[in-house]
Amino acid sequence: MTPLLEVRGIDKSFGPVQVLHDVAFSAHAGEVTALVGDNGAGKSTLVKCVGGIYPIDSGEIVFDGRPVQVHGPRDAGELGIEIVYQDLALCDNLDIVQNMFLGRERRRGLVLDEASMEELAEQTLSGLSVRTVKSIRQQVSSLSGGQRQTVAIAKAVLWNSKVVILDEPTAALGVAQTAQVLELVRRLADKGLAVVLISHNMNDVFAVSDQIAALYLGRMAAQVRTADVTHAQVVELITSGRSGDLGIVP
Template structure:
């Protein structure tokens, strides 16, 4: 595994007016690994992703890509580095088929007409490389299941020589079989050498496929550890209280009454059982 992260964030701050959403965030993402980004609602996960993808400018901090400082001031800058995001709404058009969705806005042309054979070949090779065999190229997205739609969205993201794929809750609202299908695909992305950031509230999914877990608490990245070095309970405590034993914030910096966080952590642990 390369010692240098593909993407490294240092000291990222982001505020919206008087509200500071991200505070001194440091995150590293390695190729060939799935990094799970976890945190409660409002912890700053979506804002952090939008900063990485160039939608929101940062107030402070720096981005390093393969060890080199880079500027990400727009989605075009992010795409130029090979950063693709699959948002929860998937951004697919129901009235178009799979090939048309995968090339939407980036169509290949031969003169003044669309180069359909090239697009079909590229789509076929991408889906085959991901081990996807449950769809046909000219199926309309409206006819696909939730898991198949997620598969198409992921294939669309990796079609363009992407290096880092960020997935926002890819298994939300999916059944067990479809969830297993999508998680297998996510794991295959990392096994093919891509860096993957997985945003999920499902701790079972996180522990099933991630190599590292990064926990956000009230806009601060309080821990980033290997998945094998942490337990479900510790992750829940980091999410709800900002610390767990020696991990996370110091007691005086963890914020609210520890009893409140402990009760919330206990209730979440009970729901996970």
């Protein structure tokens, strides 16, 4: 099966510092691919290259079997790639519906079409089996951390996206809320989306992912099926770039 999103030979430098060396990575539809690595390994940079925030120096991005150019967040959005950033990017002073449609409001003529936006937001949230919000006309400032993360993810799903990239979605959450968000992540993949989950937490990674890709100092150490590796092996890949016959050949 061809992966939905594949990057090959990505190089990226910031001035004299090369952050990504010849990185290859793939994400399949219907699967959760965990992207792991230590601080500074290049996880966020890789994601931002895919999302069009940073231009890549060399390499190619293949989407659904054909090579594509991503020059900005709009390009990524048009392909169906949505990124949920660590700092959520929600406006506290707007309600859930307003946030989900921010920058892409539906309108009839000059006027905002609130009713159809509300309906669509409602459908998306119930499609994800989200039942934890009191009203979708609630201001985001009144939501808990888990609920905010849910809204951010639902916002990404709203646009018929095919690839959803989540940057540390559970980093700031408590135990119950983490479980809630992970369940949502799994549901996204079960709905046929390709989900990329960036995480530091091995428990989370093993709980939901189908594949694990480990970055080590800007190089892809290995991309393996979760079922084939142990906790300890992944930790080794993250910290030293290799584990047994897996990883970067010294």
